[in-house]
Amino acid sequence: QKEVEQDPGPLSVPEGAIVSLNCTYSNSAFQYFMWYRQYSRKGPELLMYTYSSGNKEDGRFTAQVDKSSKYISLFIRDSQPSDSATYLCAMSALVSNFGNEKLTFGTGTRLTIIP
Amino acid sequence: EAQVTQNPRYLITVTGKKLTVTCSQNMNHEYMSWYRQDPGLGLRQIYYSMNVEVTDKGDVPEGYKVSRKEKRNFPLILESPSPNQTSLYFCASSLLAPSTEAFFGQGTRLTVV
Numbered sequence: 001q002k003e004v005e006q007d008p009g010p011l012s013v014p015e016g017a018i019v020s021l022n023c024t025y026s027n028s029a030f031q032y033f034m035w036y037r038q039y040s041r042k043g044p045e046l047l048m049y050t051y052s053s054g055n056k057e058d059g060r061f062t063a064q065v066d067k068s069s070k071y072i073s074l075f076i077r078d079s080q081p082s083d084s085a086t087y088l089c090a091m092s093a094l095v096s097n098f099g100n101e102k103l104t105f106g107t108g109t110r111l112t113i114i115p
Numbered sequence: 116e117a118q119v120t121q122n123p124r125y126l127i128t129v130t131g132k133k134l135t136v137t138c139s140q141n142m143n144h145e146y147m148s149w150y151r152q153d154p155g156l157g158l159r160q161i162y163y164s165m166n167v168e169v170t171d172k173g174d175v176p177e178g179y180k181v182s183r184k185e186k187r188n189f190p191l192i193l194e195s196p197s198p199n200q201t202s203l204y205f206c207a208s209s210l211l212a213p214s215t216e217a218f219f220g221q222g223t224r225l226t227v228v
Contacts, residue, residue, distance in 0.1 A: 043219030
């Protein structure tokens, strides 16, 4: 079983819809939760960053973390064609200069927003 | 402009011919790492470096080497490439540990025939 599970999609929604992307994880030591967005032929770029449980909002994007259920979500409101990309969840155990607190990634969900 | 630069972007090579993929960052980041991205498997870490002359294996290090002689550069070396190393490779850097924001390069698409 993978440490991080993410539905690969693809997911197609009409412009203006609310999009929900999700990941589940098994490692209870994860404390830092991130969403990266990857456009075709580009490297991933950080979209949202959350520590521990709770919600974080940034414009049209909301990240939710439920540590009790080991479940994280990314919501996109008023989705735009420019949001079409692959969305990768990523998690890490702690922040330190000692040891490899590596990022563990989900496989990514390919999202298409239809105009 | 803050960036991570990888070269080449595309590479086709033959089995057994040594190659190097270069990676350079201009943000004075301590932490650098290499990933490979394969369909259905996501991003998997190959090697990482906490600082100059400090490197260690990630999840899939077999068949790869790295070095960190300068803070800004972190080349990936394939001494004897094989077809199962055909993949999309990304270099990334972070200010400290990767729990802080990771900046990724544009990727190198490698095909080994």
